[in-house]
Amino acid sequence: INPFIIGPDADLELAVTDVTRMRLYNSGQDCLGPDIILVHQDVRESFKNLLIKRLDQLVFGANNDPNANYSPIFYKDTLYSVSEYFNTNDKFIIYGGGIDFRTKKMEPTVVYSELDENLEIIEYFSPVFNVVIYRDDEQLIKRISSSYFSERAMGCSLYGSEHLSDVLRKKHTLTINETLEDVDQGNKPFGGYGTMSNYIFYDFKLVSKPILISEIVAEYLSEKRSLV
Structure with missing residues (x-):
């Protein structure tokens, strides 16, 4: 899910810039993209206005167009599934919502x-x-700690409300005032502790933790040699 959490004391300009960059990376077709943006009710209107203003400035174009902010959706199944989601939840759409099946363009929504x-x-x-509005820390942490979120815990980006960092770090790779893309390094373990997002299953044992694939393979080969 990779939640973006935007507290009442967040730098909203930075938060909007970063969430737009992450949600539009490869036109949203990336596993690090935030599937929920949790915004404190005290800054809901300011955040919404800044976000829509930013989206108004975006340009659609081909994948090789250096001036394009977003491009055609690659997988046709995505167009079908998201259009069904839009149709079911149309009353919640406040911006965008258009899909052109001919050009594979999906408006930022x-x-x-x-x-x-x-x-x-x-x-x-x-x-x-x-964008989902939350009332207070208690409501937020209760939802983040639910089984649905915990099972899918990988990354989380926190803007403001830094007092929540210790709780969020228990399950996630946590970034504060920066994105997961900013901290991802290919030579270090990455991820969280959700069994649906980060896990190793070997010899009938399941371990969920941040993973560096080359390190895990090396450990497996070392263990295998020691048994021979």
Whole structure:
């Protein structure tokens, strides 16, 4: 899910810049893209206005167009599944929502709801900004700690509300005022502790933790040699 959490004391300009960059990376077709943007109710209007202003400036173009901010969706299945999601949840769309099946263009779209409304969270793989408003820390942590979020815990980006960092770090690779892309290094373990996002299963044992694939393979080969 890779939640973006935007607290009441967040630098909203930075938060909007970063969430737009991450949600539109490869036009949203990337596993690090945030599938939920949790915004404190005190800054809901300011955040919404800044985000829509930023989206108004975006340019659609071909993948090789250096001036394009987003490009055609590659997988046709994504167009079908997201269009069905839009149709089901049309009342929550406050910006965008258009899909051109001929050009494979999907407009940057803002889906806007309250946390209590329990809008379904999917992995969009498209330029969809799922903005969800939360009331307070208690409500936020209760949802982040739920089984649905915990099982999918990989990365989390926190803007403001830094007092929540210790709780969030227990399950996630946590970034503060920067994105997962900013901290990802190919030679270090990465990820969280969700069994649906980061796990190793070997010899009937399942371990969930941040993973560096080359390191895990080396450990496996070393163990295998020691048994011979």
